[in-house]
Amino acid sequence: MIITEFNEKRCKACGLCAVACPKKIIRINKDRVEINGLGCAELISNDCIGCKACATVCPDIAISIYREEERN
Numbered sequence: 001m002i003i004t005e006f007n008e009k010r011c012k013a014c015g016l017c018a019v020a021c022p023k024k025i026i027r028i029n030k031d032r033v034e035i036n037g038l039g040c041a042e043l044i045s046n047d048c049i050g051c052k053a054c055a056t057v058c059p060d061i062a063i064s065i066y067r068e069e070e071r072n
Contacts, residue, residue: 001067001068002048002049002050002065002066002067002068003064003065003066003067003068004043004048004050004054004063004064004065005063005064005065006040006041006042006062006063007062007063007064008032008040010060010061010062011038011039011040011041011060011062012038012060012062013028013030013038013039013040013041014059014060015028015041016054016057016058016059017041017054017055017057017058017063018041018054019057020053020054020056020057021053021054022049022051022053023045023047023048023049025043025044025045025047025048026041026042026043026044026054027041027042027044028040028041028042029041029042041054041062041063048065050065050067052065
């Protein structure tokens, strides 16, 4: 399982991650406000493929992507 996390304290809602996402599953949620008052990026689907395009373009290093180890 791919885990994608957006740091509300770092995200300035610039939208670059949403543009870079090949699956188009990221949006800026203006209701998800932390310190900056602008909103924060969020996933709108669990279809993340872990390509890290969003994290690569993020100027504020606000996105973390990792694979959660599945345990049987």
